[in-house]
Amino acid sequence: xxSTAHRFGSYGGxxxxxxxxxxxxxxxxxxxxxxxxxxxxxxxxxxxxDYVGRPSPLYPARRLSEAAGHPIxxxxxxxxxxxxxxxxxxxxxxxxxxxxxxxxxxAETGAGQHGVAAATACALLDLECVVYMGTEDMRRQRPNVxxxxxxxxxxxxxxxxxxxxxxxxxxxxxxxxxxxxxxxxLIGSCVGxxxxxxxxxxxxxxxxxxxxxxxxxxxxxxxxxxxxCVGGGSNAIGMFTPFVEDGEVELVGVEAAGEGxxxxxHGAPLTAGGRPGVLxxxxxxxxxxxxxxxxxxxxxxxxxxxxxxxxxxxxLRDSGRARYVAMTDAEALRAFESCARLEGIIPALESAHxxxxxxxxxxxxxxxxxxxxxxxxxxxxALGLLRARGRP
Amino acid sequence: MNGLERIADALHxxxxxxxxAALMPxxxxxxxDIDSSLEIGRACARxxxxxxxxxxxxxxxxxxxxxxxxxATEALKQGANLAQVLELTEALAPELPVVVMCYANPIxxxxxxxxxxxxxxxxxxxxxxxxxxxEEAGAVLRACDERGLALVPLVAPxxxxxxxxxxxxxxxxxxxxxxVTGTTGERAAVDGTVASLVERVAAHTDVPxxxxxxxxxxxxxxxxxxxxxxxxIIGSRLVRAAGEADDPPAAVGELVxxxxxxxxxxxx
Numbered sequence: 001x002x003s004t005a006h007r008f009g010s011y012g013g014x015x016x017x018x019x020x021x022x023x024x025x026x027x028x029x030x031x032x033x034x035x036x037x038x039x040x041x042x043x044x045x046x047x048x049x050d051y052v053g054r055p056s057p058l059y060p061a062r063r064l065s066e067a068a069g070h071p072i073x074x075x076x077x078x079x080x081x082x083x084x085x086x087x088x089x090x091x092x093x094x095x096x097x098x099x100x101x102x103x104x105x106x107a108e109t110g111a112g113q114h115g116v117a118a119a120t121a122c123a124l125l126d127l128e129c130v131v132y133m134g135t136e137d138m139r140r141q142r143p144n145v146x147x148x149x150x151x152x153x154x155x156x157x158x159x160x161x162x163x164x165x166x167x168x169x170x171x172x173x174x175x176x177x178x179x180x181x182x183x184x185x186l187i188g189s190c191v192g193x194x195x196x197x198x199x200x201x202x203x204x205x206x207x208x209x210x211x212x213x214x215x216x217x218x219x220x221x222x223x224x225x226x227x228x229c230v231g232g233g234s235n236a237i238g239m240f241t242p243f244v245e246d247g248e249v250e251l252v253g254v255e256a257a258g259e260g261x262x263x264x265x266h267g268a269p270l271t272a273g274g275r276p277g278v279l280x281x282x283x284x285x286x287x288x289x290x291x292x293x294x295x296x297x298x299x300x301x302x303x304x305x306x307x308x309x310x311x312x313x314x315x316l317r318d319s320g321r322a323r324y325v326a327m328t329d330a331e332a333l334r335a336f337e338s339c340a341r342l343e344g345i346i347p348a349l350e351s352a353h354x355x356x357x358x359x360x361x362x363x364x365x366x367x368x369x370x371x372x373x374x375x376x377x378x379x380x381x382a383l384g385l386l387r388a389r390g391r392p
Numbered sequence: 393m394n395g396l397e398r399i400a401d402a403l404h405x406x407x408x409x410x411x412x413a414a415l416m417p418x419x420x421x422x423x424x425d426i427d428s429s430l431e432i433g434r435a436c437a438r439x440x441x442x443x444x445x446x447x448x449x450x451x452x453x454x455x456x457x458x459x460x461x462x463x464a465t466e467a468l469k470q471g472a473n474l475a476q477v478l479e480l481t482e483a484l485a486p487e488l489p490v491v492v493m494c495y496a497n498p499i500x501x502x503x504x505x506x507x508x509x510x511x512x513x514x515x516x517x518x519x520x521x522x523x524x525x526x527e528e529a530g531a532v533l534r535a536c537d538e539r540g541l542a543l544v545p546l547v548a549p550x551x552x553x554x555x556x557x558x559x560x561x562x563x564x565x566x567x568x569x570x571x572v573t574g575t576t577g578e579r580a581a582v583d584g585t586v587a588s589l590v591e592r593v594a595a596h597t598d599v600p601x602x603x604x605x606x607x608x609x610x611x612x613x614x615x616x617x618x619x620x621x622x623x624x625i626i627g628s629r630l631v632r633a634a635g636e637a638d639d640p641p642a643a644v645g646e647l648v649x650x651x652x653x654x655x656x657x658x659x660x
Contacts, residue, residue, distance in 0.1 A: 015523045017455040019548035178574035278497040291473045292501025293451040
């Protein structure tokens with residue numbers, strides 16, 4: 001529809017009920033004021049260092065490199081406090097909520113990693129925390145549900161639809177519509193109405209800023225390819241952003257092909273293509289039918305089980321700056337196991353999609369992969385599936 | 393008469409017929425099934441509704457509470473789609489003005505030009521898009537204006553005067569005032585700030601001001617009319633009746649009659 005500063009090319013925008021518009025304006029103003037504010041940045045950077053454990057290491061994965069036939073560096077976001085990159089965004093938005101005087105924070109979660117990060121940040125900053133989570137995801141990610149409760153968050157189970165991430169986001173937005181005066185919506189990915197996609201990108205680019213400096217210091221060169229998994233796409237946008245100007249570096253986002261793109265049971269709107277659509281406040285690549293109804297996604301990985309995508313990714317795709325591919329449940333599961341056996345690292349099933357692509361991709365002088373989270377939360381689900389296939 | 397004129401005429405006539413405020417029932421197209429929703433629309437017309445809001449079911453209705461969300465989900469499960477809701481519009485428009493309520497994505501999917509053409513062809517008077525704030529509404533407003541259709545904007549208790557000025561100036565047909573900070577659904581009482589909100593909105597627009605969200609009883613409807621609203625929108629209460637009753641058209645028609653009686657100024 002019209003083009004504004006809230007867009008990435010034609011993607012993005014603010015397709016939300018009028019009730020929320022003043023809150024989005026307030027959030028945008030607050031972030032514009034604070035993003036370069038020395039006090040705010042110092043407070044955030046100190047927490048990222050002393051509490052989250054940043055910078056996260058860059059690790060040359062020797063045995064994985066041998067298996068793939070080319071050198072692979074892993075950016076170890078799995079070593080962040082709480083076990084995934086989500087904490088970078090949660091700490092930043094938690095501090096932002098505090099500065100805006102909003103004492104109640106709501107969040108959605110799929111895999112539970114963002115919910116845990118939000119609950120953690122709220123415990124740390126003394127904010128009330130409510131987490132919306134689909135009941136199917138609560139079943140798949142039981143340990144994370146217990147963590148959130150222990151951290152003092154109130155769980156709001158969501159029964160609608162497929163009971164996964166899409167419905168959790170919708171439920172959180174409805175809560176925000178009703179409680180917007182007192183509440184900050186701590187969205188977990190680079191999705192949603194403006195300014196969220198840009199806000200989350202700004203808070204996650206620390207991953208790519210660190211990784212770029214680390215790879216230059218260690219190797220004296222930039223990587224040939226930078227690879228990250230994409231559900232909504234926050235670890236990927238954080239990883240990609242500092243490399244966007246490095247034209248010779250190839251950027252690869254790996255979505256969930258689920259049971260295969262052709263089956264329709266996948267979480268890969270960017271790879272599958274098709275007409276863009278509006279979901280959760282933004283125009284972007286979405287999985288939808290001819291009538292514009294949003295379809296359910298499918299992935300073994302709860303964090304990638306989402307029919308939408310960040311609008312900036314849709315723009316990076318169309319401009320040709322990044323390309324998007326998809327790996328199936330089975331391929332991700334194999335990479336999950338390989339990474340554990342070869343490196344002694346149990347990756348999140350989300351991150352295993354990126355590893356799966358890297359293991360099977362053609363030759364490269366140097367691949368840099370964002371290992372966005374650790375896989376402890378996935379043990380029950382993954383081991384059950386591996387056993388069903390006669391392993392381990 | 394084009395859509396805009398038809399809405400203005402209907403509101404004028406409802407006042408002349410002794411209604412303190414225009415009565416605007418909402419129904420979900422395709423709920424509880426397509427045939428019943430057509431009969432519910434006819435029952436609303438017979439019961440004296442001024443104008444009908446006809447919902448297009450959508451998979452992810454962010455502005456809607458549990459009753460309308462569940463009705464949309466059920467309608468989609470029954471196979472309802474935009475084409476069928478447009479057929480309903482065509483069948484009901486001869487009886488009373490129909491304003492279609494549709495989220496942004498089904499409009500985009502159909503293509504804005506084609507959607508607007510079909511609205512006009514089916515005799516709709518206008519459209520409400522609950523997830524299209526004025527920042528995003530430019531192209532839809534132009535498409536509607538070109539065809540004499542009303543793009544009815546929403547305003548909320550959180551809307552600032554600065555925004556009201558911009559929204560009020562571009563309002564067509566009427567302004568839809570969301571009476572509560574929240575999603576659609578029945579409330580125990582009308583928010584005490586409705587009168588001041590209606591007054592604030594009216595000061596920024598030339599079109600009538602209708603109030604919806606949370607109005608569930610005839611007493612609440614009367615209170616909203618007394619607070620200065622030119623129209624009263626009843627949604628979830630009627631959708632709930634459509635879902636619960638053995639004879640949905642009769643049940644909804646009866647409720648609409650009760651609301652109409654509550655809105656009478658005199659025995660005219």
